[in-house]
Amino acid sequence: MSDLNTAMVEKYRSNFLKEVEANVEEGDWVKMCMQCGVCSGSCPLGNAWEHPPQEIFMMIRAGKRDEVLSSSSMWMCTSCYNCIVRCPRELPITHIMHGLAHYAKRLGLSPKEQPTAKFAQLFWDNLSKDGRVNELKLGLALYFMNGFGEGIKTSLKMKDIGLGMVKTKRMNVMEILGGHSVKDKSGFHAMLKKAAEIEEAKIQK
Amino acid sequence: MADEKKIGCYICKGCGLGERLDTDELETIATREGKANVVKQHDFLCNADGVKMIQDDIDNDGVNHIVIGACSRRSKAEAFNFQNVAISRANLREGVIWIRPDEPDAQETTQEMAADYIRMACAETKFQNIPAASGQQGLNKKLLVVGGGIAGMTSAIEASKAGYPATIVEKTGKLGGAMADMVARIPNRSPYADPMDTGVAAMIAAIEADSNITVHLNSTVTKTSGAPGRFSADITTESGATTTDNFGAIVQASGFTDYDANQLPEFAYGKTPDVVTQRELEAMIKEAGDGPVKRKSDGKVIASALFVQCAGQRSDKEGHLSYCSGFCCSASIKEAMLLKDRNADCDTIICFDDLRTPGAGGEDFYRSGQKKGVTFTKSKVSEVVPANGSLTVKMHDLILNDDVEASVDLVVLATGLIANSGVDIDDKSAENVAQDPTQEYKVNVDSILNLTYRQGRDLPKLTENFADSHFICFPYETRRTGIYAAGPVRRPMDAAQAIEDATGATMKAIQSLEHAATGEAVLPRPGDLSFPTFRKEGCTQCKRCTVECPFGAIDEDEQRYPQYNESRCRRCGTCMGACPVRIISFENYSVETVGQQIKAADMPEEFDEKPRILVLACENDAYPALDMAAMNGMQYSAFARVVPVRCLGSVNTIWVSDALNGGYDGIILMGCRQDENYQCHFVKGSEMAHTRMSKIADTLQTLSLEEERVATYEIAITDSARTVQIINEMEETIQKIGMSPFKF
Structure with missing residues (x-):
C-alpha cells in the first residue's frame, strides 16, 4: 500500500464521499x-463494466472505498459523453470517471492487468520522454504489452499494413533509433516537474 | 309560466341539412304527428335572424315549448338559450346526416331517422314542464369551516376576502393544526432551497384581526342538518355549551392523524426514545431552539441521523398503509437540513425506495438537500436494533443489492397520514346510519359533521378512509352537496397542496351557497332549476330513492315518506331510475319525457327488414362520444335511435321493458366507468344502472326474447370509435337472431 493511500485512509476515516469530493476531479x-x-x-460499453x-x-x-478504487470500471470509459448528455442532474460523469481512475492510479490502487490502464502508462512514458509521441515505438510497445510471443504474432499480422504505411511515407522506420523530439527538451521536462510539484502540493493540503 | 302548452318546431336547413333531408316532409311530420302548433323552416337557424324568429314566436305567439331540429344539443347551446320555455333538441346533424353516408341508397333510411328524431323531440317537449326553483332556501352567505389547520384557516381567510363570513370550528385549543407543531415548512417559493417559516402565526393574526371570521376552539360539530343555503349546525364546546347557527355551505378541512408508529416494532419504536417520528423530531428541534439537538436517551448531541421513508406505508402488509402520504419525503429532507443547521457535521441519511417530492419546487428542494450533503440511499430498512448507546440499522441497498448496516444516533420514521374523515357510513353495524326521524338525535364523538342525513353522519368514503371526491373531474366536490373537502381528508398531500385545495374548496362552497339561493344545481349541471318531486299518493315507502341517491339528498319525513332537499340534489335522476312505482319526476325530465320519445319513434313492420335499436346514452360522456364519432366522419347503423339521459342511473327499467314490448329489436345502454376509478359524473349512477340491468334478463325471459337484445356498456368520452362499433355490432346481432316479434 502506498504511503499516500495510507495517509488518505487516515485522513478521511470512514467518509469516502468526502475524500472523493476533495481529491477527485x-x-x-x-x-x-x-x-x-x-x-x-x-453507456455503450455498459454491459462490460464491473460497476456502471x-x-x-x-x-x-x-x-466502499477499496471496491471503487480498485475497480476496472472507470478505466472502461471511452469518453463518448453519452452519459453527460443524458444525465438529468447534469453530472459530468465522464470527467468523474477519469477523475476516479486518475486518483486510483495515484494511490497505486488501479488494477494491474487492466489494458486501458496499461496503455495509458505506455502512452505517458512514450510522450514524456521526448515531448512527442513516437508512434512506431508506441505501436510496438502495444504489440508486446502482453508478452514476447503475443508481440511477434501481432507484428506478423500487422506486417502488410506496416509496410504499406512505410511505402506511403506514413511511418518512418528510422524512428526506432530515437526519433524526433520537441526543440527544448530540458524545458519540457522542467515543465512536467513543476506540474507534478503543484499537484503534489494540492494532494498534501 | 303559460297554462297552455304551445309547441313550436323549428327546422334548420343549414349545415347541409336542407340538401340531405326532405325538410318539407319533416315539417308535415311535426305538424301531423308531433302536433306542433307552429312549424317553421329556416336556412340558418342559429344565426341572429333564426334566433330572432324563435324569440318573436315566444314573445308574440305564446310559444312556450320549443323543438329545435338542427344540430346536437351540445352545439349552439348559447344561441338556442331561450328563457322560460322548455326546449327539446332533435339531433339532425350529428345524429343523422353526419353519421350517414351521402349516397342515394342511404337516403330513405336517413330520412326516416330524421323523421323519428322530430317525432321524438315533439313527444319529449309535450311532456316537459318549465322548471322553477322550489324556494326552499334563500341566500345565506355564512361558511362553516370544520378544522382549524392551515387548510381550514386558508379557507376562512379566503372566504372572508371574498366577502363571505366564516366560522371555524377547531377541536383542539389552538389554531394551526399539524403545521403548528412544525419548526419550519417545506419551501413553497423559489429558490426552494431552504426550509421556511410555517406562516401559522401570520395566519392566526390575520384571523384574529378579521371581524368576519368567528373561531370556536375546543369545539366540535355535534349536529348538522339541512341543505346548502340552510345548513344548521350545533357547535359544542368541551364543556358542553352548544351554539346553533345557520350556514350556507361547509368546508370540511378535518386534516389527518399520524399513523401509529407503535405498529412498527421492527423499527424499535417505543423500545428506545432515540427512534422517533417526524413530528417528534420537530418537537425535539423546537426544544433545542437554535442550539444543537440532543438525544432523549442520554442527552448526547446527535451526530448522525437516519430517516426511514415509507415506514408502514406503501406496503401491502396487514396494518400498513397501502398509499404514499405525499409529504414525508420532502419533510425528511427539510428535517435533515434543520438538523444539519443546528448540529454541525451531523450525518444525515435518508433511506428511500422512491423519493417523491411533489410540487413545482420539489425537485429543487431535493437537489438542495443533496448540495447540503444529505445522503440519499435507495434502500429498504428491515430492522433497527438499539446497541449500547447507538442504533444499528439493518437495510438492503437496492442499487448495490447488498445487505448493509449503519450505526447512527437517531432514527426518524416517516410514518405518513390517515385521513380524519369521520365514521364509515357504509358500516351498517355502527350507530351512524338511518337516523330514525321519530327518535332523538344522539351525538357520535367519532363523527366529524354528525349529519342528520338518512344515509349517514359523515362524507362517504371512496378508498383508504379518504372522503370520496371525484379527483379527476371535480376535486373538492364530495358526495354531499354544499360540503366540500379540503386538504388531506380528501387525498394525501402536503401543506402547499392543502392551501391550494382549501382555496379551491372555498370557491366551490361560495358557488354552492349562491346557487342554492337561486335554486340552481351545482356541478355537473350548474344552473339547472329542475328538481325531483314525487306523487305522494303513489309512494309505497320502499325507500329505494333515499338509499340509492348518490348524494344523500333524500331524507325521510315523520310519516316516512321521502323528503327531497332541492339544494342537496345534483339532478342526476338516479332516484327516478330507482323508483319501482315511477312516481319521481323532474319538471323537464321524467319517466314520461323519455318513455314518450321511445314510443314516438315509428316502428316498421317486422318484414320491412328495418330493425330498431334504442340507444340510451349518458349525456356526459357517451352522447358526446357519439357526437364526436359523427364529427370524425364515422358511420353507424341508420336503425339506431339515440336518446340522451342525464345519467345512466336515471334509466328506469320500465323504459327498457316498454321498448321491448314496443318492438325495438335491440337496446344499448351507454354509461360511464363505474368501479373504484369511476368516471360517472354522479359517482354511483352508472353502478346503479349496471346492477339494475343485470336483472333485466328476467324481463327478457318473460317476453321470450334473446338476452343479447339488451347490452350495457361503460363508455369514456374518448370512446367514439367504440360507440360506433357497439351500435354496428348490435345491428349484426339482430340480423343473426332475427327481428323482434313484438312489432304491431
Missing part, C-alpha cells in the same frame, strides 16, 4: 446523483 458532483440509472443505460456509473456513485456514498 469533479468529485463534488457525486452527491448530486439521484440514482435514476440513465447513465448506466446510456450509477453503481459507482452509490458505492462511493456507501463508503
Whole structure:
C-alpha cells in the first residue's frame, strides 16, 4: 500500500464521499446523483463494466472505498459523453470517471492487468520522454504489452499494413533509433516537474 | 309560466341539412304527428335572424315549448338559450346526416331517422314542464369551516376576502393544526432551497384581526342538518355549551392523524426514545431552539441521523398503509437540513425506495438537500436494533443489492397520514346510519359533521378512509352537496397542496351557497332549476330513492315518506331510475319525457327488414362520444335511435321493458366507468344502472326474447370509435337472431 493511500485512509476515516469530493476531479458532483440509472443505460460499453456509473456513485456514498478504487470500471470509459448528455442532474460523469481512475492510479490502487490502464502508462512514458509521441515505438510497445510471443504474432499480422504505411511515407522506420523530439527538451521536462510539484502540493493540503 | 302548452318546431336547413333531408316532409311530420302548433323552416337557424324568429314566436305567439331540429344539443347551446320555455333538441346533424353516408341508397333510411328524431323531440317537449326553483332556501352567505389547520384557516381567510363570513370550528385549543407543531415548512417559493417559516402565526393574526371570521376552539360539530343555503349546525364546546347557527355551505378541512408508529416494532419504536417520528423530531428541534439537538436517551448531541421513508406505508402488509402520504419525503429532507443547521457535521441519511417530492419546487428542494450533503440511499430498512448507546440499522441497498448496516444516533420514521374523515357510513353495524326521524338525535364523538342525513353522519368514503371526491373531474366536490373537502381528508398531500385545495374548496362552497339561493344545481349541471318531486299518493315507502341517491339528498319525513332537499340534489335522476312505482319526476325530465320519445319513434313492420335499436346514452360522456364519432366522419347503423339521459342511473327499467314490448329489436345502454376509478359524473349512477340491468334478463325471459337484445356498456368520452362499433355490432346481432316479434 502506498504511503499516500495510507495517509488518505487516515485522513478521511470512514467518509469516502468526502475524500472523493476533495481529491477527485469533479468529485463534488457525486452527491448530486439521484440514482435514476440513465447513465448506466446510456453507456455503450455498459454491459462490460464491473460497476456502471450509477453503481459507482452509490458505492462511493456507501463508503466502499477499496471496491471503487480498485475497480476496472472507470478505466472502461471511452469518453463518448453519452452519459453527460443524458444525465438529468447534469453530472459530468465522464470527467468523474477519469477523475476516479486518475486518483486510483495515484494511490497505486488501479488494477494491474487492466489494458486501458496499461496503455495509458505506455502512452505517458512514450510522450514524456521526448515531448512527442513516437508512434512506431508506441505501436510496438502495444504489440508486446502482453508478452514476447503475443508481440511477434501481432507484428506478423500487422506486417502488410506496416509496410504499406512505410511505402506511403506514413511511418518512418528510422524512428526506432530515437526519433524526433520537441526543440527544448530540458524545458519540457522542467515543465512536467513543476506540474507534478503543484499537484503534489494540492494532494498534501 | 303559460297554462297552455304551445309547441313550436323549428327546422334548420343549414349545415347541409336542407340538401340531405326532405325538410318539407319533416315539417308535415311535426305538424301531423308531433302536433306542433307552429312549424317553421329556416336556412340558418342559429344565426341572429333564426334566433330572432324563435324569440318573436315566444314573445308574440305564446310559444312556450320549443323543438329545435338542427344540430346536437351540445352545439349552439348559447344561441338556442331561450328563457322560460322548455326546449327539446332533435339531433339532425350529428345524429343523422353526419353519421350517414351521402349516397342515394342511404337516403330513405336517413330520412326516416330524421323523421323519428322530430317525432321524438315533439313527444319529449309535450311532456316537459318549465322548471322553477322550489324556494326552499334563500341566500345565506355564512361558511362553516370544520378544522382549524392551515387548510381550514386558508379557507376562512379566503372566504372572508371574498366577502363571505366564516366560522371555524377547531377541536383542539389552538389554531394551526399539524403545521403548528412544525419548526419550519417545506419551501413553497423559489429558490426552494431552504426550509421556511410555517406562516401559522401570520395566519392566526390575520384571523384574529378579521371581524368576519368567528373561531370556536375546543369545539366540535355535534349536529348538522339541512341543505346548502340552510345548513344548521350545533357547535359544542368541551364543556358542553352548544351554539346553533345557520350556514350556507361547509368546508370540511378535518386534516389527518399520524399513523401509529407503535405498529412498527421492527423499527424499535417505543423500545428506545432515540427512534422517533417526524413530528417528534420537530418537537425535539423546537426544544433545542437554535442550539444543537440532543438525544432523549442520554442527552448526547446527535451526530448522525437516519430517516426511514415509507415506514408502514406503501406496503401491502396487514396494518400498513397501502398509499404514499405525499409529504414525508420532502419533510425528511427539510428535517435533515434543520438538523444539519443546528448540529454541525451531523450525518444525515435518508433511506428511500422512491423519493417523491411533489410540487413545482420539489425537485429543487431535493437537489438542495443533496448540495447540503444529505445522503440519499435507495434502500429498504428491515430492522433497527438499539446497541449500547447507538442504533444499528439493518437495510438492503437496492442499487448495490447488498445487505448493509449503519450505526447512527437517531432514527426518524416517516410514518405518513390517515385521513380524519369521520365514521364509515357504509358500516351498517355502527350507530351512524338511518337516523330514525321519530327518535332523538344522539351525538357520535367519532363523527366529524354528525349529519342528520338518512344515509349517514359523515362524507362517504371512496378508498383508504379518504372522503370520496371525484379527483379527476371535480376535486373538492364530495358526495354531499354544499360540503366540500379540503386538504388531506380528501387525498394525501402536503401543506402547499392543502392551501391550494382549501382555496379551491372555498370557491366551490361560495358557488354552492349562491346557487342554492337561486335554486340552481351545482356541478355537473350548474344552473339547472329542475328538481325531483314525487306523487305522494303513489309512494309505497320502499325507500329505494333515499338509499340509492348518490348524494344523500333524500331524507325521510315523520310519516316516512321521502323528503327531497332541492339544494342537496345534483339532478342526476338516479332516484327516478330507482323508483319501482315511477312516481319521481323532474319538471323537464321524467319517466314520461323519455318513455314518450321511445314510443314516438315509428316502428316498421317486422318484414320491412328495418330493425330498431334504442340507444340510451349518458349525456356526459357517451352522447358526446357519439357526437364526436359523427364529427370524425364515422358511420353507424341508420336503425339506431339515440336518446340522451342525464345519467345512466336515471334509466328506469320500465323504459327498457316498454321498448321491448314496443318492438325495438335491440337496446344499448351507454354509461360511464363505474368501479373504484369511476368516471360517472354522479359517482354511483352508472353502478346503479349496471346492477339494475343485470336483472333485466328476467324481463327478457318473460317476453321470450334473446338476452343479447339488451347490452350495457361503460363508455369514456374518448370512446367514439367504440360507440360506433357497439351500435354496428348490435345491428349484426339482430340480423343473426332475427327481428323482434313484438312489432304491431
